[in-house]
Amino acid sequence: MNLKYLLAALLLFCSFCVHVTAAELRLYTEDYRPFSYLENGKPSGMAVAVVEELIRRTGELARIELVPWTRGYHQVRHQADTALFSTVRTAQREAEFQWVGPIARGYTRFYTHKDAGLRVTSLDDVRQLGTLAVPKQWYSYELLREQKLDNLYGVPTPQDMLRMFRHGRVKLLLANNLTLDGMLAEQGMHAGQLQAQFDLMPNDSYIAFSLQTDAARVARWQQALQQMRHDGSLERIYRHWFPTADERTLVDLLRLE
Numbered sequence: 001m002n003l004k005y006l007l008a009a010l011l012l013f014c015s016f017c018v019h020v021t022a023a024e025l026r027l028y029t030e031d032y033r034p035f036s037y038l039e040n041g042k043p044s045g046m047a048v049a050v051v052e053e054l055i056r057r058t059g060e061l062a063r064i065e066l067v068p069w070t071r072g073y074h075q076v077r078h079q080a081d082t083a084l085f086s087t088v089r090t091a092q093r094e095a096e097f098q099w100v101g102p103i104a105r106g107y108t109r110f111y112t113h114k115d116a117g118l119r120v121t122s123l124d125d126v127r128q129l130g131t132l133a134v135p136k137q138w139y140s141y142e143l144l145r146e147q148k149l150d151n152l153y154g155v156p157t158p159q160d161m162l163r164m165f166r167h168g169r170v171k172l173l174l175a176n177n178l179t180l181d182g183m184l185a186e187q188g189m190h191a192g193q194l195q196a197q198f199d200l201m202p203n204d205s206y207i208a209f210s211l212q213t214d215a216a217r218v219a220r221w222q223q224a225l226q227q228m229r230h231d232g233s234l235e236r237i238y239r240h241w242f243p244t245a246d247e248r249t250l251v252d253l254l255r256l257e
Helices: 003-020 046-058 069-078 123-127 139-146 158-166 180-186 215-231 233-241 247-255
Strands: 025-029 037-039 042-044 062-066 082-088 098-113 132-135 152-155 173-176 194-209
Touching: 025 046, 025 069, 042 046, 042 062, 046 062, 046 082, 046 098, 046 194, 046 215, 046 233, 069 082, 082 098, 098 215, 098 247, 132 139, 132 158, 139 152, 139 194, 152 158, 158 173, 158 180, 173 180, 173 194, 194 215, 215 233, 233 247
Parallel strands: 025 062, 025 082, 132 152
Antiparallel strands: 037 042, 082 194, 098 173, 098 194
């Protein structure tokens, strides 16, 4: 056999061996409908569907675990071959992870009860409306704290925030427009009862890999996601889970390279 072809075959075989013997990936996510949740004891949701397809395309040995956000965040900050999804990519977090995505695009928006008759157009207005409850683990909480809102009140979970809003203990609700319906349903509410006010921030959701994970492995995931954009599979998953998604936002998401 020609030496050149023998060396090429050997290199291909070695790269294959490295891939198949790579450590199992542990992919952490939280209970955050409709992105991720347990259904009949198994992970389900829009983000889970995307990640499962990426696992299939990359041929990875991987498992998805639903854990509290703080636990998943800690694991991925300190362990190799781990990832956390769906994670909002921000300037403050940029250097903490290796990023694959985005897999979704939404907006963190302020809402009020429709029958309250309120008009809220700025953070100055927010400051005048009493206690603002926001989950402590959300990036929006960090952002608002930096804005020195003296009425900001951190709560443990989104459900705590929803209960306070439903019972009238707070006048404002802060939520991602993509997860709003699921959050409201848990409290017996629906979007028709709310009035959208103004957007605090756009948020692109990513899969955040630990810095200790092999960069070539992360690159394979990004490449597989680009294939999903090009062949229409990402759009099909997105439309299935978000049938009323804003068309312009979806087009922008699918154009990203």
